Amino acid sequence: MLDLTDHHRPAPRQPVFNVPTIVTVLSLAMLVIHVLRTYVLSDDMDIEVLGLFSFIPGRYDPAAEFHLPGGLGAELWTFVSYAFLHATWMHLGINLVWMLAFATPVARRFGPARFLAFFAVTAAAGAAAHLVTHPDAMVPMIGASAVISGFMAAAVRFAFAPGASLSGRSLGNADRMPAQSLLEAFRDVRVIAFVGVWIGVNLLFGIGVSMPGAEDADVAWQAHMGGFFAGLLLFALFDPVPRRVRKAKTTA
Structure with a gap:
């Protein structure tokens, strides 16, 4: 048998960052928005942007003494x-790092359309949790942390499943392996440990521990909780991968 391999031909290059296009687009959108707010817009214009696009619970208070711009829209x-606005470069940078880490496997699994829908639902769940706990607040809430929390929760549902990336016996198509059911997930010690640590960290934010890059602002940890539990509980509605087929047990 002849070896026809061209030993002088260089091996094909592998991408350094294998990030889905939709994650790259969202990350660039957040980056461009922050560049414009920081270097292009005046302070007055930036305040107007916050009034139009940040989440402000007081907007929904019918007894408020003044109305914010934008109306019903x-x-x-x-x-x-x-979720597209951030307080500082550090705040943005930390969120982008976490988003690349957790949104990437979720985007590979869901595809762009389901991924964007999941992004919107977890963002809205985070905002709703913040609204319930701060009904009259006029301080703007900004940042993608609630959405990233939702991506973390979604990843937990499939990353520890048999054959998945954190299962210990990862297969070639790890991000497309059938996910654990919610009941199975909460029987998995690794999942319980992950969720427990995540909740503990957010409770630290609740008692006043600052997040890097946001030392002068309160951390909206309730929004993190809203996004996380929305992602955890609603994952199956977005997941396109069929469940594992269980073999029925028979007795004679």
């Missing part, structure tokens, strides 16, 4: 648009 779109 802003009452709807700010449930999602706040």
Whole structure:
């Protein structure tokens, strides 16, 4: 048998970052928005942007003494648009790192359309949790942390499943392996440990521990909780991968 391999031909290059296009687009959108707010817009214009696109619970208070710009439209779109705004470069950078880590496997699994829908639902769940716990607040809430929390929860549902990336016996198509049911997930010690640590960290934010890059602002940990539990509980509605077929047990 002849070896026809061209030993002088270089091996094909593998991409350094294998990030789905939709994750790259969303990350670039957040980056461009922050560049514009930081270097292009005046302070007055930036305040107007916050009034139009950040999530402000006081917007929904019928007894408020003044009305924020945007009307009914802003009452709807700010449930999602706040996730594209960030307080500082550190705040943005940390969120982008976590988003690349957790949104990437979720995007590979869901595909662009389901991924965007999941992004919107977890953002809205985070905003709703913040609204319930801060009904009259006029301080804007911004940042993608609630959405990233939702991606973390979604990843937990399939990353520890048999053959998946964190199962210990990862297969070639790890991000497309059938997910654990919610009951199976909460029987898995690794899942319980992950969720427990995540809740513990957010409770630290609740007692006043600052997040890097947001030392002068309160951490909206309730929004993190809203996004996380929405992602955990609603995952199956977005997951296109069929469940494992269980073999029925028979007795004679």
